[in-house]
Amino acid sequence: MTRIAIMGAAGRMGRILLEAVHKSETAELGAAIVRPESSLIGSDAGEMAGLGRVGVALVGSLDEAKSDFEVLIDFSSPALTLDNLAWCADNGKAIVIGTTGFDESQLDALNGYAARLPMVFSANMSTGINLTVNLLKTAAKALGDAGYDIEVIEAHHRHKVDAPSGTALMLGEAVAEPLGRDLKTHGVFERVGQVGPRDPKEIGFATIRGGDIVGEHTVLFAAEGERIEITHKASSRLTFGNGAVRAATWVDGKAPGRYDMQDVLGLKPSEG
Ligand SMILES: NC(=O)C1=CN([C@@H]2O[C@H](COP(=O)(O)OP(=O)(O)OC[C@H]3O[C@@H](n4cnc5c(N)ncnc54)[C@H](OP(=O)(O)O)[C@@H]3O)[C@@H](O)[C@H]2O)C=CC1
Numbered sequence: 178m179t180r181i182a183i184m185g186a187a188g189r190m191g192r193i194l195l196e197a198v199h200k201s202e203t204a205e206l207g208a209a210i211v212r213p214e215s216s217l218i219g220s221d222a223g224e225m226a227g228l229g230r231v232g233v234a235l236v237g238s239l240d241e242a243k244s245d246f247e248v249l250i251d252f253s254s255p256a257l258t259l260d261n262l263a264w265c266a267d268n269g270k271a272i273v274i275g276t277t278g279f280d281e282s283q284l285d286a287l288n289g290y291a292a293r294l295p296m297v298f299s300a301n302m303s304t305g306i307n308l309t310v311n312l313l314k315t316a317a318k319a320l321g322d323a324g325y326d327i328e329v330i331e332a333h334h335r336h337k338v339d340a341p342s343g344t345a346l347m348l349g350e351a352v353a354e355p356l357g358r359d360l361k362t363h364g365v366f367e368r369v370g371q372v373g374p375r376d377p378k379e380i381g382f383a384t385i386r387g388g389d390i391v392g393e394h395t396v397l398f399a400a401e402g403e404r405i406e407i408t409h410k411a412s413s414r415l416t417f418g419n420g421a422v423r424a425a426t427w428v429d430g431k432a433p434g435r436y437d438m439q440d441v442l443g444l445k446p447s448e449g
């Protein structure tokens with residue numbers, strides 16, 4: 178059994194992660210962490226998440242949970258995740274990171290920890306999206322330089338703070354890479370006013386925010402006369418939670434390195 182600690186346990190994903198661990202047969206809850214000033218500290222994590230009593234009290238710091246877990250699952254914010262990476266590296270823990278919205282320098286900092294601890298980092302923990310990545314690579318190779326314009330469209334709930342979504346960027350990178358394109362030069366993240374005709378090598382991004390949309394991503398390949406749309410729709414956050422718990426079990430005991438859900442799910446082409 179892998180003992181898991183959940184960061185940001187009172188958040189949208191934090192509560193879902195509590196549920197996913199509760200249902201898991203390979204992992205158990207070791208600790209659940211909330212803000213140090215939270216009025217929830219001391220209450221039962223399961224009761225807070227509507228799961229009934231689980232016998233693990235919410236705490237306000239990783240230090241208080243030091244001997245209670247092997248793998249931290251962190252779906253919080255970029256700044257907090259970087260602090261937690263440092264703590265995990267110093268304390269011999271593994272980490273599963275679902276947080277999105279890192280800027281370039283934060284990503285450099287994150288990558289710097291790969292030599293010090295095992296981490297699984299993925300903007301989307303669902304099996305479906307990670308399979309979609311492979312479908313997109315195949316489609317991009319066949320279509321991207323053959324007159325098909327590529328656009329990535331994503332939709333999320335009204336509370337989401339980063340845009341475009343981490344998944345949209347991951348899908349954009351999946352189509353850019355086989356075409357020798359780079360999102361830094363070919364990504365178009367905004368179109369307003371007299372923007373002129375589309376550059377054939379552009380990879381455009383469009384963002385929708387509203388209501389309770391869990392997460393929807395479409396990659397559009399549009400040519401003259403036809404278009405292909407590859408879409409993934411998440412209808413429950415448990416798909417992310419279950420993926421994260423699977424990743425935590427997988428990464429427990431692994432050598433230091435930065436891994437992703439393709440590694441966890443065995444979807445890397447070299448693995449067959
Ligand atoms: N990889 C994947 O599959 C998925 C990734 N995500 C990503 O996970 C992240 C969290 O999403 P979501 O659960 O919806 O967001 P929430 O805001 O609901 O949850 C984030 C939690 O982290 C806590 N937190 C954030 N920053 C700090 C800080 N500096 N100090 C202490 N606590 C902090 C929040 O506390 P408080 O509420 O008090 O601010 C909250 O409990 C986002 O980056 C999102 O994009 C989401 C779904 C799937």
Ligand SMILES: O=C(O)C1=N[C@H](C(=O)O)C[C@H](O)C1
Binds near residue numbers: 300333342
């Ligand atoms: O914030 C969310 O909710 C989600 N965030 C992730 C992202 O930014 O891609 C994954 C998922 O789509 C839900």
